[in-house]
């Protein structure tokens with residue numbers, strides 16, 4: 001089993017320290033016999049079953065002849081346009097969102113280009129189906145929704161052999177992985193292996209929103225069991241029927257996974273952590289951030305989108321960032337991630353220490369306001385730095401708002417409706433333009449609805465939510481709520497990271513992403529109360545974010561692509577996935593006549 005070639009080891013040791021190189025030594029990394037078949041050799045029925053090559057009835061007669069599929073399709077040749085029309089017709093006939101989700105994922109498994117074309121052309125309508133909130137419902141009902149496997153499932157029983165499982169993946173070039181262990185899916189809790197819908201959904205947005213090739217993306221479920229008894233009793237459950245493995249064995253499994261990814265796909269392969277339980281999310285971020293090319297979307301992606309929303313709202317309120325008082329409700333990974341990034345932004349802007357910046361930030365969790373005399377054990381972890389001395393303990397959110405008088409209230413609790421009428425009204429009494437973010441997902445976990453936020457503040461609040469809400473009509477005015485979802489951030493971060501092969505992703509990247517996102521909000525968006533650019537601009541926003549991050553990657557020598565392209569933006573745009581079908585017929589070319597005449601050989 002100890003097979004490793006020198007160049008492979010050199011490649012790995014470039015990014016890993018000696019200790020981790022030792023860890024990958026047991027892994028066979030000679031890959032020659034594992035490469036997938038070249039695309040040009042895929043023909044016949046095999047071609048019809050390959051979603052990245054399939055074109056359905058858009059194959060021309062010539063292609064059908066050439067590729068050995070003539071007669072395997074109905075005789076008519078349809079354009080991609082007509083196919084899109086048919087897909088949307090069928091979509092409208094589906095009776096509920098879960099059926100719409102199933103119909104779209106079926107299309108994705110069958111014909112990738114058509115799926116992405118339809119998704120991109122109808123983003124506002126379809127994003128809530130392939131992504132939040134419907135993807136949450138799909139995960140809860142994954143046993144029913146399951147049709148065909150996509151991505152990789154690696155279980156705790158594969159410990160010691162993770163590299164070999166990764167080698168079963170048919171694509172040899174993987175640039176980005178989204179991985180979960182399913183322990184905290186959105187605000188829905190432990191969904192075990194059913195959580196696979198999340199990496200699949202996130203990576204669909206890598207392609208739809210940032211043009212990253214679908215074949216370069218790999219969704220991974222790390223199945224270490226589930227503590228959700230309902231799932232363990234569910235006859236349709238697709239995962240391991242056992243309680244979660246924790247502690248040393250789980251951590252060794254995670255370490256092996258990280259090294260196996262490097263060994264199989266290279267040290268530049270981006271690994272996005274998604275929907276791990278808070279304690280693990282933080283632990284792995286701290287442990288792996290400087291050693292691998294990784295980030296945690298729930299901590300860092302959510303932080304950047306919330307900071308961007310806050311920055312934009314300050315253009316309306318006119319209060320400088322450092323003069324705000326921000327109350328977080330929830331003290332898990334999302335709340336602490338946002339608070340830490342906001343504190344970093346404040347400290348930079350006001351030229352004060354990070355600790356001084358933390359004094360402007362307050363937190364309220366399941367046990368009430370974070371004040372010093374709380375019982376031992378209630379103030380552990382990253383939230384600790386937001387504990388205040390001078391405040392009275394309270395478990396009543398309205399009372400906390402009254403005491404602190406915050407300018408901004410940010411909810412990341414997973415507790416739907418916790419922003420009650422009295423809490424929202426109080427924010428409205430304290431502020432001319434209160435900032436209220438209800439970031440928990442999916443929709444029924446939002447801390448309040450858009451309707452409630454606007455109604456109880458007479459339309460004065462600056463509102464955003466993690467899941468989409470429809471525009472609200474109030475006293476003859478229409479309010480369009482912003483969607484403060486990390487989908488504004490992670491695609492752009494992933495685009496810069498994969499195109500320029502960054503070695504690591506540090507905190508600065510998320511500050512840059514937040515600032516760039518906020519700058520994309522136009523004055524007319526702001527007048528309409530929008531805190532984020534309209535959804536239809538999101539691909540352009542991802543490119544802008546990627547451009548700014550890539551400048552930083554070159555300034556700090558994190559980029560591995562040299563020489564640096566002269567024009568970063570046009571280089572990025574040249575790399576983007578194109579949803580139009582390619583022709584399989586070679587360009588016709590004839591020899592010039594004089595070359596076809598027999599020549600004298602003398």
Ligand SMILES: O=C([O-])CC(=O)C(=O)O
Pocket residue numbers: 132185186187275297298440441466485486
């Ligand atoms: O997936 C989403 O919509 C946002 C997110 O990361 C989460 O809520 O965990």
Ligand SMILES: [Mg+2]
Pocket residue numbers: 186274275297298
């Ligand atoms: Mg998430």
